[in-house]
Structures are given as structure tokens and as C-alpha cells.
Amino acid sequence: MKKAKIETEKGTMVAELYEKETPGTVDNFVKLSNDGFYNGLRFHRVIPGFVAQGGCPHSKNPDDPKAGTGGPGYTIKCETDAEKQYHDRGVLSMAHAGRDTGGSQFFIVHSRQNTQHLDGQHTCFGKIIEGDEVIDDIKAGDLIEKITIIES
Numbered sequence: 180m181k182k183a184k185i186e187t188e189k190g191t192m193v194a195e196l197y198e199k200e201t202p203g204t205v206d207n208f209v210k211l212s213n214d215g216f217y218n219g220l221r222f223h224r225v226i227p228g229f230v231a232q233g234g235c236p237h238s239k240n241p242d243d244p245k246a247g248t249g250g251p252g253y254t255i256k257c258e259t260d261a262e263k264q265y266h267d268r269g270v271l272s273m274a275h276a277g278r279d280t281g282g283s284q285f286f287i288v289h290s291r292q293n294t295q296h297l298d299g300q301h302t303c304f305g306k307i308i309e310g311d312e313v314i315d316d317i318k319a320g321d322l323i324e325k326i327t328i329i330e331s
Contacts (some may be wrong), residue, residue, distance in 0.1 A: 181205065182329040183212060183271075183305060187222075188322040192287075192310035193329075194271055197303065200261040204273055204281075204304040207255050211283055212326040216251065223247045224286075225319040229293045232274055233323050234284035241320045250282030257281065258302045266294035269307035269314060287314055 181196045198205040211217060219239055223246040224232040237245040256279050266272060270288040275281035287307065288294050307314065 180331055181209060182308075182331065183208070184327040184329055185310075186324040186326070187313065187317060188324060189316040189318075190310055190313035192307045192313050194269075194305040194307045196271075196305040197261070197263050200263045201258040201302055201304045203255060204258050204302045207282075208271075208285070208304060209328050211251060212328050215325070216283060217323050218325040220323045221246070222317050222319060222321050222323065225317055225321075226289075227315075228289050230272075230286040230288055231314065231317040232284060232286040234274070236283070247284075250284060252282075254280050254282050258304075259299050261302075264298055264303050265291075266297045266301070266303060267291045267306075269311055270303050271305035271307070272297065273302045273304065275301065287317075289314060 183194045185192045196205045221238040222231045222233040223238040235249045237243045237249040266288050273281040274284035
């Protein structure tokens with residue numbers, strides 16, 4: 180099982196990745212993480228009780244007006260018909276601007292109550308299993324120090 184260690188300035192979270200259910204999305208996240216793509220980016224969009232979103236390359240500079248609009252230079256397919264497509268607290272899900280337009284931006288779900296409408300729309304590709312308390316501490320502009328993939 181692959182896991183992602185997400186180190187932020189507010190603390191560390193560990194997520195299990197749904198590699199069996201969403202192999203394309205997980206492969207993309209693993210590749211970007213291993214390439215250091217996420218290191219030094221920021222959570223550019225945080226809505227308490229909803230999500231914390233990061234993964235935009237323009238977010239390295241928190242004052243960049245393009246923060247939230249960038250990606251890796253390509254798009255990936257949604258895998259919303261897979262198992263485990265349930266937006267619950269701690270779930271990692273792909274952000275996108277429409278079906279099959281995701282790339283690097285992802286969000287961490289704050290609560291099921293406010294995100295159930297995202298089921299079947301955004302690909303859930305993992306879930307926080309350690310460091311859950313960090314989710315609520317993240318604010319817009321907070322740093323993603325690095326993401327490390329753990330193979331077990």
C-alpha cells in the first residue's frame with residue numbers, strides 16, 4: 180500500500196492512497212510528489228468546514244493573482260466511478276475546472292456534511308489516517324513543505 184506523508188508548516192499528515200481504486204490519479208499524484216512538484220507550494224484556498232486546496236504551481240508566491248489557476252501542464256481523467264468515491268473528513272480529492280481537467284490541484288475534505296455533493300464529481304484518491312487534527316489548523320497561504328511517498 181502506498182501512503183503520502185504531507186508535511187506542512189502546521190504539522191504532518193499521512194494519507195493512505197487508493198491505488199487499487201483510482202490507479203491513474205494515484206500514479207499522477209505519486210509522480211508529482213516524487214518529482215518534488217508540491218514542495219514549497221501553498222494551500223491557496225481554504226474554506227473552513229469545507230476543504231483546504233493546494234497543488235497550484237502559482238501558489239509558491241502567496242501574492243500571485245494566478246494562484247489557484249495552474250497545473251502541471253497536462254490533464255488527467257476523472258475516476259469517479261471507482262469504489263471509495265465518498266467525500267468524508269480527511270479524504271484527498273482532485274480539484275478540476277470540469278470533467279477530466281484535473282492535474283495537480285487537490286483538496287483535503289473538512290467534513291462530510293458540506294461535501295457530499297462532490298461525490299461522483301471529483302476523484303477521491305486517498306484519506307488522512309494520521310494527523311487528522313492538522314486539517315482544521317490549515318489556513319489559506321500555509322506552506323506545503325513537502326510530500327513524500329511511502330511504499331509498504
